[in-house]
Amino acid sequence: MSKFKNTVSIIILIFGVFFTSVASANGCQPKNIIYLIGDGMGVAQITAARFEKGPLNFERFKILGLHMTSSNNNEVTDSAAAGTALATGHLTNNGVVGLSPDGEPVKNLMEYAREKGKATGIVVTATLAHATPAAFSSHVKSRYHYDDIALQQAKAGFDVMVGGGSSNLYPKSFPGSRRRDEVHVLDIMRNAMPVVFKFEHLEKVRGNRFSAIFSKGHMPLASERNFTLGQLVEKAIETLNKKKDGFVLMVEGSQIDLRGHANDSKGIISETLDFDTAIKAALDFAERDGNTLVVVTADHETSGLALDNKKTFKNGKVVAPHFASDDHTASMVPVFAYGPGAEIFGGVYKINELGKKVIDFVR
Numbered sequence: 001m002s003k004f005k006n007t008v009s010i011i012i013l014i015f016g017v018f019f020t021s022v023a024s025a026n027g028c029q030p031k032n033i034i035y036l037i038g039d040g041m042g043v044a045q046i047t048a049a050r051f052e053k054g055p056l057n058f059e060r061f062k063i064l065g066l067h068m069t070s071s072n073n074n075e076v077t078d079s080a081a082a083g084t085a086l087a088t089g090h091l092t093n094n095g096v097v098g099l100s101p102d103g104e105p106v107k108n109l110m111e112y113a114r115e116k117g118k119a120t121g122i123v124v125t126a127t128l129a130h131a132t133p134a135a136f137s138s139h140v141k142s143r144y145h146y147d148d149i150a151l152q153q154a155k156a157g158f159d160v161m162v163g164g165g166s167s168n169l170y171p172k173s174f175p176g177s178r179r180r181d182e183v184h185v186l187d188i189m190r191n192a193m194p195v196v197f198k199f200e201h202l203e204k205v206r207g208n209r210f211s212a213i214f215s216k217g218h219m220p221l222a223s224e225r226n227f228t229l230g231q232l233v234e235k236a237i238e239t240l241n242k243k244k245d246g247f248v249l250m251v252e253g254s255q256i257d258l259r260g261h262a263n264d265s266k267g268i269i270s271e272t273l274d275f276d277t278a279i280k281a282a283l284d285f286a287e288r289d290g291n292t293l294v295v296v297t298a299d300h301e302t303s304g305l306a307l308d309n310k311k312t313f314k315n316g317k318v319v320a321p322h323f324a325s326d327d328h329t330a331s332m333v334p335v336f337a338y339g340p341g342a343e344i345f346g347g348v349y350k351i352n353e354l355g356k357k358v359i360d361f362v363r
Helices: 002-027 045-055 079-088 109-114 130-133 146-155 185-192 198-202 228-239 253-263 265-289 351-359
Strands: 032-038 065-068 119-129 160-164 210-213 246-253 292-297 334-338 347-350
Touching: 032 079, 032 109, 032 228, 032 265, 045 265, 045 334, 065 351, 079 109, 079 130, 079 351, 109 119, 109 185, 109 351, 119 130, 119 228, 119 253, 119 265, 130 146, 130 246, 146 185, 146 198, 160 228, 198 210, 198 228, 228 246, 246 265, 253 265, 265 292, 292 351, 347 351
Parallel strands: 032 246, 032 292, 065 347, 119 160, 119 246, 160 210
Antiparallel strands: 065 334, 292 334
16 A cells, blocks of 8 residues: 555656646746757857857856757758757658648747747848748748748748848849749848848848848858847847737857868857857847747757867867768757746757747747
């Protein structure tokens, strides 16, 4: 009888903890959510950036977790499947955007947010039609269906869209266009909001909606720009915060991944530090606002970066790390959280479970 009572007590305790955590998440409704994704960013990438610059804004977080990045059909995910998991809370197959493994559309965070009357925005350093922003804005069978992705993005109802990829917006007959049809996506965007093409023109944007397209393809590397990702995030927040029902903003430091594929340690560090400026902008706003949840993570790790011996360092800086790969790895990646509901992001879980946690705050 004693063993039975102990078993019942343990079961009650477990369910009590479970329902308490669920209740705390459901009972806490931050007005705003800023979701920052460092594409290809693992713990080693952050560590290398820390050696380069010293204390980072990453260190302002008190709640940390880890997530497993595997997709539905592969231990090593690609950015399309990972982005879909983060955006929808559903696992899918590599290469697929915004669809289940059976090809059914799955609702994303931004669609839930708009149903609640919130403003929505995307700020990335890749082309807007790239895998991660695509997962938050479209539903296609292949991440390479850029024509369909760009068109769906233009029609989705975003209040802010910032990134590269103007070549995906002009009709096929225009010089430099990458489209395979004559759809003028840029005209669709212009009918909905102001569109600017230079950072300097952003200061003239005064309304509650805008798009900024800074290049034909991916934006220039952080080291080649005269502005930071953080400055773009500040402008996005300023604009989105005009909505009385709050906003949801997704920010991607896209090119940490691209520099990882190139095994470019200097570039990885530079892009991670640029991403850190976005974290600063988000946290500074969240601290002032008091009702904003900030979640920072990665979709996967790229390159198997290792800081493994004395030759790696020179004068306290990372100069010659080792790379296990020029592609993605299956390593767990970190999660950082701040603000209302942040405590539920601690622990270890699957990548789609992270997506579900974020969506639950706006569902």
